[in-house]
Amino acid sequence: MTKRKFGLGLSLVLAAGTILGACGSDEETTTPKESEGTGSEGTTEAVDFSLAMVTDVGGIDDKSFNTSAWQGIEAFGKENGLEKGEGYDYLQSASDADYVTNLNNLVRRDFDVVYGVGFLMEQPIKTIAEQKPDSNFAIIDSIVDAPNVASVMFKEQEGAFLAGVAAALMSESKQIGFVGGMEIPVIERFHVGFIEGVKAVDPSIKVDVQYTGKFDDAALGKTTANRMYSSGVDIIFHAAGGTGNGVFAEAKERKTKDANANVWVIGVDSDQYEEGAVGDTNVTLTSMLKKVGTAVQNIANDAMAGNFPGGKTVTYGLAEEGVGLADSRGAIPQDVLDQIDEYAKQIASGEITVPETME
Amino acid sequence: MSNRVVNILVPVISVILGLLVGAIVMLVSGYDPVLGYTALWNGIFGDAYAIGETIRQITPYLLAGLSVAFAFRTGLFNIGVEGQLLVGWFAASYVGIAFDLPMYIHLPFAIIAAALAGAAWAFIPGLLKAKLQVHEVIVTIMMNYIALHTTNAMIKVVSDGGDNTGTINPSASLKSAFFESITDYSRLHYGIFIALAMVLLMWFILEKTTTGYELKAVGFNKHASEYAGMNVNKNIILSMVIAGAFAGLAGAMEALGTFQYANVKGGFTGIGFDGIAVALLGANTPLGVIFGAVLFGSLKYGALNMPNEAGIPVEIVSIVIAIIIFFVACGYVIRYFLEKANKKKEAK
Numbered sequence: 001m002t003k004r005k006f007g008l009g010l011s012l013v014l015a016a017g018t019i020l021g022a023c024g025s026d027e028e029t030t031t032p033k034e035s036e037g038t039g040s041e042g043t044t045e046a047v048d049f050s051l052a053m054v055t056d057v058g059g060i061d062d063k064s065f066n067t068s069a070w071q072g073i074e075a076f077g078k079e080n081g082l083e084k085g086e087g088y089d090y091l092q093s094a095s096d097a098d099y100v101t102n103l104n105n106l107v108r109r110d111f112d113v114v115y116g117v118g119f120l121m122e123q124p125i126k127t128i129a130e131q132k133p134d135s136n137f138a139i140i141d142s143i144v145d146a147p148n149v150a151s152v153m154f155k156e157q158e159g160a161f162l163a164g165v166a167a168a169l170m171s172e173s174k175q176i177g178f179v180g181g182m183e184i185p186v187i188e189r190f191h192v193g194f195i196e197g198v199k200a201v202d203p204s205i206k207v208d209v210q211y212t213g214k215f216d217d218a219a220l221g222k223t224t225a226n227r228m229y230s231s232g233v234d235i236i237f238h239a240a241g242g243t244g245n246g247v248f249a250e251a252k253e254r255k256t257k258d259a260n261a262n263v264w265v266i267g268v269d270s271d272q273y274e275e276g277a278v279g280d281t282n283v284t285l286t287s288m289l290k291k292v293g294t295a296v297q298n299i300a301n302d303a304m305a306g307n308f309p310g311g312k313t314v315t316y317g318l319a320e321e322g323v324g325l326a327d328s329r330g331a332i333p334q335d336v337l338d339q340i341d342e343y344a345k346q347i348a349s350g351e352i353t354v355p356e357t358m359e
Numbered sequence: 360m361s362n363r364v365v366n367i368l369v370p371v372i373s374v375i376l377g378l379l380v381g382a383i384v385m386l387v388s389g390y391d392p393v394l395g396y397t398a399l400w401n402g403i404f405g406d407a408y409a410i411g412e413t414i415r416q417i418t419p420y421l422l423a424g425l426s427v428a429f430a431f432r433t434g435l436f437n438i439g440v441e442g443q444l445l446v447g448w449f450a451a452s453y454v455g456i457a458f459d460l461p462m463y464i465h466l467p468f469a470i471i472a473a474a475l476a477g478a479a480w481a482f483i484p485g486l487l488k489a490k491l492q493v494h495e496v497i498v499t500i501m502m503n504y505i506a507l508h509t510t511n512a513m514i515k516v517v518s519d520g521g522d523n524t525g526t527i528n529p530s531a532s533l534k535s536a537f538f539e540s541i542t543d544y545s546r547l548h549y550g551i552f553i554a555l556a557m558v559l560l561m562w563f564i565l566e567k568t569t570t571g572y573e574l575k576a577v578g579f580n581k582h583a584s585e586y587a588g589m590n591v592n593k594n595i596i597l598s599m600v601i602a603g604a605f606a607g608l609a610g611a612m613e614a615l616g617t618f619q620y621a622n623v624k625g626g627f628t629g630i631g632f633d634g635i636a637v638a639l640l641g642a643n644t645p646l647g648v649i650f651g652a653v654l655f656g657s658l659k660y661g662a663l664n665m666p667n668e669a670g671i672p673v674e675i676v677s678i679v680i681a682i683i684i685f686f687v688a689c690g691y692v693i694r695y696f697l698e699k700a701n702k703k704k705e706a707k
Contacts, residue, residue: 057625057626059673085670091663091666091667092666092673094659094663094673095628095629096618096622096624096628097416097613097617097618097628098663100546101412101660101663102663102667104408104544105663105664105667106667109667119522120622122523123523123526123618123620123622131544181625182522182623182625183515183623184522184623185521185522213508213511213625214625214626215625216625216626217626
């Protein structure tokens with residue numbers, strides 16, 4: 001009998017806990033809002049502008065594409081005295097089905113510009129932009145034709161061309177690898193540009209091209225890189241987001257085992273120098289920058305000034321300094337850098353046109 | 360305590376325990392659990408939009424759960440829901456795009472195409488199991504990968520090298536203007552009725568037909584069923600095919616309802632794998648699947664609001680949601696203790 005009472009008592013306590021918890025929650029949610037109100041009045045220098053982004057399944061710590069976009073938003077936020085959560089924020093998507101919801105959640109929080117980062121966001125942005133004609137959106141890597149959507153495209157092939165030139169000039173084994181994520185138009189531009197760059201220097205160099213089919217599988221990236229390095233490849237360029245982290249892991253492992261191992265990685269999107277650090281040395285040859293962050297900031301600045309480029313497509317290439325190579329920090333000697341610069345100038349001036357697709 | 364009280368008490372206590380432990384996790388990692396759970400609650404029931412989206416999320420879970428549960432009743436472990444769902448998804452989208460028919464033909468056609476595609480995909484492991492005793496777990500898992508990459512390739516063919524089939528014709532769409540208007544443009548679609556009808560259908564097949572009786576008998580004891588004169592092989596194949604059809608329908612929900620297109624995927628949707636948990640939570644009964652799907656769908660969808668409203672990182676949210684589900688799945692342990700306490704009382 002005592003046990004029964006104890007059991008009943010226990011469940012009552014638990015039940016009361018949840019019910020009271022629910023009561024408490026109402027107060028909890030109202031108070032921070034009030035304090036927020038006073039907070040924004042207090043900080044006068046903060047501008048009245050807010051922005052937020054939705055990531056694809058990679059998340060903002062993919063150390064390349066999403067990271068780059070988020071850094072742009074963070075930089076803009078700090079510059080303008082905004083606070084995370086209120087002035088700028090991001091939502092990460094767990095699956096394809098979450099894009100629309102996450103976009104909608106941000107629209108409801110009244111962000112002035114909501115960014116969809118990645119081509120996967122194309123349809124969701126299209127849907128939401130129709131439903132919320134009064135909100136402004138921006139999409140990276142895809143074109144959405146709607147009056148309230150600004151589209152941002154990059155000429156990845158131009159940056160990748162330079163990466164290809166660098167790889168071809170630096171390769172000792174004359175075998176180079178390319179690890180792609182999914183076989184989609186964006187990644188194909190990296191692929192094509194890279195091969196064109198290699199060919200421009202030495203058409204006899206063999207490029208081993210592998211698509212992993214995924215952007216978030218570092219283990220798969222590692223095995224792919226392992227196979228490439230074992231077959232004699234000495235430089236791998238990856239355009240595979242989080243999967244590419246596995247390429248770095250494999251190169252670093254080889255470098256740790258044998259300090260003289262000739263393995264290099266060319267990073268993508270962000271400057272991935274820190275990814276490649278092994279003790280005092282580094283396996284990062286250079287990184288092909290895709291300045292998503294800059295593009296994000298430019299749109300935010302335009303929008304803040306009242307010139308939101310809705311319905312327009314902005315394309316960033318070498319001429320616009322939207323793509324390029326990162327500082328190699330001594331990994332590439334000066335004479336090679338000079339040659340790369342030469343190619344860069346020719347592309348920027350239009351003397352060399354890098355194709356977008358395989359033909 | 361009577362059996363009925365125990366039956367109600369067990370899930371209630373498990374949910375509460377799960378919430379409590381989840382709260383501790385949030386507290387330890389420096390986030391406010393009250394704020395977190397409020398966000399979760401608002402994410403599920405907060406407004407019309409949230410409720411609409413929650414039901415939208417529950418819809419494929421229902422069908423995925425049914426698929427696993429149905430095969431399980433015949434003693435088969437259908438890990439292939441994911442693959443069957445993907446082929447169903449593609450089939451429904453393809454029919455939705457390629458044909459231009461009046462709605463009352465087009466929509467059923469697309470739905471049936473999805474069910475048939477899923478059924479065909481499940482027929483292979485069923486056949487191999489029945490004829491050659493190849494374990495269905497291995498075959499269905501491998502069929503998942505085949506489905507993923509085959510559908511990706513086919514989407515490329517259909518879209519001329521693109522990554523998206525394009526939007527289906529409105530005549531094949533399950534989209535509901537009415538639901539949109541009452542739920543502030545959520546993606547809630549008529550598919551929920553199909554899913555619920557399938558729950559009823561599964562109950563009917565299993566409980567009211569001779570075939571269902573045979574399927575269950577094979578699940579209980581293959582050898583006894585064979586001795587009793589039932590065709591075990593036929594029943595194994597039939598069970599897989601029906602399970603596959605349910606999974607294919609789950610794909611149709613995504614194709615015709617939520618997304619309105621099929622796109623190239625980098626990985627699995629996760630719905631099929633969660634379907635296993637949904638079925639097991641629901642003890643493989645039709646009613647239980649509803650419970651499991653509602654729990655899973657609500658938590659998965661509501662969890663999206665936790666980073667949004669309460670600023671809790673996704674990683675912590677995943678842990679909290681996993682803990683809640685873990686405790687619900689542990690219902691047996693709680694039942695064990697309740698019954699033990701009960702017995703002691705009776706002894707006194």
